Amino acid sequence: MQLIHHSHQPWRQAIPYVLWVALAVVVYVFFPDQLPLGARIACMAIFVMSLDLVVGYAGLATLGHCAMYGAGAYAAGLWATHVSGDPLVGLLVGAVAGALVAALSGLFLLRFQGLTFLMLTIAVSQILENLASKMRHWTGGDDGLSGFSMGKVLGLASFDLSGRVAFVYAVVVMLLSLWLMRRIMGSPFGLACVGIHENRLRMAALGSSVTAHLQRIYIVAGFFAGVAGALSAQINQIVGLDTLGFDLSAEALVMLVLGGAGHLHGAIAGTLVFMGIHHVASAINPYHWLFIIGALLVAVVLLPRERWSLAWRARLASLGAARVHPSRGVP
Amino acid sequence: MQLLANIAIDGLAYGMVLFIISVGLSVTLGLMRFINLAHGAFAMLGGYVCAWLVRLNDWPFVWGLIAAVLVTGVVGALLEVLVLRRLYRSGELQQVLFTIGLTFLMIATVNLLWGPEVQLIPLPVWLSAPVDLGFRTLPAQRLLVLGVGVLVVMLSAWVMHFTRFGIWLRAAVDNTSTASTLGIAVERVQVLAFAVGAGLAGLGGILGAELMPLEPYYPIKYLVLVLVVVSVGGMGQITGSLAAALALGIIETASKYLASDWGSMFFFVAMALLLAWRPEGLLVRRA
Amino acid sequence: MNPSPVLDIRGLCKSFGGLHVTRNVSMQLNAGERVGLIGPNGAGKTTLINLITGVLAPNTGSVWMLGQDISHLPQDQRVRLGLARTFQITQLAPRLPIGLQVELAIHQRLGSVHHMWAAVSSFTPVREEALHILHTLGLADLAQQAPVSLAYGQQRLVEMAIAMALQPQVLLLDEPMAGVPTAERQVVLQALDTLPKDLAILMIEHDMDLVFSFAHRMVVLAEGEVLAQGAPAFIRQHAAVRTAYLGEVG
Numbered sequence: 109m110q111l112i113h114h115s116h117q118p119w120r121q122a123i124p125y126v127l128w129v130a131l132a133v134v135v136y137v138f139f140p141d142q143l144p145l146g147a148r149i150a151c152m153a154i155f156v157m158s159l160d161l162v163v164g165y166a167g168l169a170t171l172g173h174c175a176m177y178g179a180g181a182y183a184a185g186l187w188a189t190h191v192s193g194d195p196l197v198g199l200l201v202g203a204v205a206g207a208l209v210a211a212l213s214g215l216f217l218l219r220f221q222g223l224t225f226l227m228l229t230i231a232v233s234q235i236l237e238n239l240a241s242k243m244r245h246w247t248g249g250d251d252g253l254s255g256f257s258m259g260k261v262l263g264l265a266s267f268d269l270s271g272r273v274a275f276v277y278a279v280v281v282m283l284l285s286l287w288l289m290r291r292i293m294g295s296p297f298g299l300a301c302v303g304i305h306e307n308r309l310r311m312a313a314l315g316s317s318v319t320a321h322l323q324r325i326y327i328v329a330g331f332f333a334g335v336a337g338a339l340s341a342q343i344n345q346i347v348g349l350d351t352l353g354f355d356l357s358a359e360a361l362v363m364l365v366l367g368g369a370g371h372l373h374g375a376i377a378g379t380l381v382f383m384g385i386h387h388v389a390s391a392i393n394p395y396h397w398l399f400i401i402g403a404l405l406v407a408v409v410l411l412p413r414e415r416w417s418l419a420w421r422a423r424l425a426s427l428g429a430a431r432v433h434p435s436r437g438v439p
Numbered sequence: 440m441q442l443l444a445n446i447a448i449d450g451l452a453y454g455m456v457l458f459i460i461s462v463g464l465s466v467t468l469g470l471m472r473f474i475n476l477a478h479g480a481f482a483m484l485g486g487y488v489c490a491w492l493v494r495l496n497d498w499p500f501v502w503g504l505i506a507a508v509l510v511t512g513v514v515g516a517l518l519e520v521l522v523l524r525r526l527y528r529s530g531e532l533q534q535v536l537f538t539i540g541l542t543f544l545m546i547a548t549v550n551l552l553w554g555p556e557v558q559l560i561p562l563p564v565w566l567s568a569p570v571d572l573g574f575r576t577l578p579a580q581r582l583l584v585l586g587v588g589v590l591v592v593m594l595s596a597w598v599m600h601f602t603r604f605g606i607w608l609r610a611a612v613d614n615t616s617t618a619s620t621l622g623i624a625v626e627r628v629q630v631l632a633f634a635v636g637a638g639l640a641g642l643g644g645i646l647g648a649e650l651m652p653l654e655p656y657y658p659i660k661y662l663v664l665v666l667v668v669v670s671v672g673g674m675g676q677i678t679g680s681l682a683a684a685l686a687l688g689i690i691e692t693a694s695k696y697l698a699s700d701w702g703s704m705f706f707f708v709a710m711a712l713l714l715a716w717r718p719e720g721l722l723v724r725r726a
Numbered sequence: 727m728n729p730s731p732v733l734d735i736r737g738l739c740k741s742f743g744g745l746h747v748t749r750n751v752s753m754q755l756n757a758g759e760r761v762g763l764i765g766p767n768g769a770g771k772t773t774l775i776n777l778i779t780g781v782l783a784p785n786t787g788s789v790w791m792l793g794q795d796i797s798h799l800p801q802d803q804r805v806r807l808g809l810a811r812t813f814q815i816t817q818l819a820p821r822l823p824i825g826l827q828v829e830l831a832i833h834q835r836l837g838s839v840h841h842m843w844a845a846v847s848s849f850t851p852v853r854e855e856a857l858h859i860l861h862t863l864g865l866a867d868l869a870q871q872a873p874v875s876l877a878y879g880q881q882r883l884v885e886m887a888i889a890m891a892l893q894p895q896v897l898l899l900d901e902p903m904a905g906v907p908t909a910e911r912q913v914v915l916q917a918l919d920t921l922p923k924d925l926a927i928l929m930i931e932h933d934m935d936l937v938f939s940f941a942h943r944m945v946v947l948a949e950g951e952v953l954a955q956g957a958p959a960f961i962r963q964h965a966a967v968r969t970a971y972l973g974e975v976g
Contacts, residue, residue, distance in 0.1 A: 405540025
């Protein structure tokens with residue numbers, strides 16, 4: 109687990125953002141027919157980042173994160189179908205739906221730990237998936253929810269067939285989400301989450317109501333998962349049952365681990381790698397990407413990167429990252 | 440009335456298949472505390488080898504079954520000794536991810552060798568014919584599944600309680616370090632338990648081929664089911680796994696017959712309730 | 727005897743199945759008082775600590791702190807009322823820099839762990855207080871280091887720093903000297919000297935030299951019940967206590 113980003117200077121923290129923007133610009137200019145894929149990657153990256161909050165920071169292994177993603181997707185889809193096609197409002201609706209699902213399921217789930225917790229997260233998302241399938245009238249069942257159209261983003265640009273607007277929209281939302289999540293995890297709240305991950309016993313002895321704290325981070329993660337789901341509904345203009353499926357939760361976990369958990373930038377990197385490989389390899393044979401991803405996973409586990417990242421962080425720390433000097437003789 | 444009987448028979452058969460596949464995972468989870476998400480791949484392997492031998496090489500069904508189970512057991516043993524053993528001390532997430540990666544590799548390999556189509560295992564005439572029990576006629580295959588399941592339960596009970604291996608196994612599950620200081624060859628117990636578990640999974644894959652079709656994505660499709668049985672039944676609890684598998688098998692079959700548009704929702708609601716009620720395992724009382 | 731003790735334990739009983747681990751234990755702690763809790767292994771000392779902190783619930787009996795019945799309060803609320811403890815086996819976040827861990831304790835105390843927006847580094851008073859506490863214990867230069875790269879004795883000190891950051895009224899020290907190499911003993915002793923004089927401290931220890939020089943009063947626990955209480959000199963020559971310890975490596 110990589111540690112949070114407290115001791116780095118502000119300008120150093122900005123570097124990854126610059127890189128992501130640069131990458132987006134390169135894709136926009138040089139790969140115009142890959143923009144729909146790029147938008148989907150940006151959207152998935154938000155989902156994987158929200159998963160990072162729960163898995164990487166708070167240390168809770170979950171395979172049911174899709175519950176919040178799907179809730180956000182269906183909420184946004186239904187909102188666009190029945191109320192209004194304004195994209196930004198739709199994002200908010202999806203976010204609230206995700207947060208709500210997280211709040212309610214968290215009340216139950218967070219009483220448990222370890223394998224039991226993991227299995228129960230699967231149960232919750234599967235229950236929601238089956239419920240969505242049953243409520244065919246609302247969700248379209250196996251056929252999915254479609255036929256809704258999106259309005260103009262900020263009243264300026266409407267989604268075009270080439271996917272340019274969708275791409276810019278998705279990337280901006282992704283960067284904004286990244287910034288927000290890093291801010292939240294850089295706060296005392298985020299520090300306490302990491303503390304719980306590292307040593308629950310110690311946190312309890314500090315007077316932390318651990319379960320209440322975990323419920324809060326779960327809701328925050330649900331909020332952003334809902335944003336991701338809503339975004340996906342808007343740029344794809346269809347919501348299917350797979351947004352609530354176990355497969356998606358498992359794939360997101362794989363993406364997170366490939367890129368590195370615990371600092372959010374890895375979530376984006378992992379998503380890029382996974383979806384990139386999937387896209388390229390699937391064109392050859394629908395199963396070949398499994399070879400590559402499978403081999404990558406095996407390699408990631410067998411070659412411990414923690415050693416490298418610890419050494420890297422030690423080097424950064426020695427470059428004088430502290431800003432407040434020890435005060436001598438303060439009463 | 441007929442409907443209830445159908446639900447009971449099919450539900451028990453389905454539950455038995457789940458049990459036979461899952462019992463190996465439960466034991467290895469309890470024994471090595473190792474989360475092997477590739478366990479479903481053993482079921483798939485057993486099914487595929489049997490299908491290949493029986494359908495493509497014209498072996499008689501029984502020989503094909505035995506050979507397939509043995510092959511799966513050997514593959515399991517090799518995997519444990521050469522690869523998985525190194526990961527026993529790794530964290531949960533590491534084990535989960537490694538075995539998912541392994542599963543992906545196996546899925547892709549199977550597709551490479553045999554393509555993406557469903558593999559059918561043609562049953563011999565004596566198995567596909569219905570058997571008249573007097574009060575009901577049942578497909579012989581169902582009887583076989585139920586019979587094998589009961590046999591597995593009885594054999595494992597006998598092994599666990601009346602053989603030295605069983606005592607070693609139970610000791611090693613309870614406390615691995617103490618067991619090894621007592622001179623129990625823990626590593627050998629682990630390999631053997633793993634191999635038997637893998638072989639049983641293969642057996643379950645063959646017997647359940649009708650209910651759970653054999654195709655490359657099999658390990659992932661049915662991973663959740665297996666995990667549910669193991670977690671509800673309790674890690675390392677054989678009787679717990681049996682109870683969980685049968686209960687969940689019946690619930691799932693009943694909901695398929697009676698409320699099919701609800702899908703598997705009742706299955707997962709039941710699972711969540713059972714797990715919340717008894718997190719350590721169905722038949723384990725919380726300390 | 728001070729009429730209102732800071733910590734008042736009344737008739738605590740705890741059993742696990744048929745095993746009676748704590749039998750009718752009563753004792754009191756006053757502000758500024760230092761009490762040493764000793765007893766042979768298995769006497770139930772750590773269980774008593776767990777009962778006081780709320781990790782375990784007693785079968786009968788009650789725990790009062792500052793005149794309030796805390797017997798049914800969860801662990802975190804007891805901490806917020808002023809009860810802090812250190813652990814026999816060091817319980818620190820292994821890879822989190824110790825400066826941040828002390829800051830976290832302060833945030834927990836101030837209730838600012840709910841702040842989701844302001845960066846940790848912007849809480850300058852908290853940072854300064856954390857560094858001051860570490861400075862008192864001689865650890866200020868190590869603020870950026872994580873426990874995994876510190877000596878064991880230093881880790882024990884961090885435990886104390888964190889406990890101090892909570893500004894408790896009652897401090898429970900669970901074997902502060904446990905596992906500390908002889909070379910680092912002095913460091914821990916000096917740290918104990920820096921503890922505030924008005925703090926009520928209950929210390930469990932096997933290190934007899936330490937307890938006898940540190941404590942104002944001693945309580946001896948054997949087989950779950952209080953065998954004797956009194957001044958160190960009285961305990962030292964108490965017959966039953968010597969019997970209980972016969973064969974024990976002190």
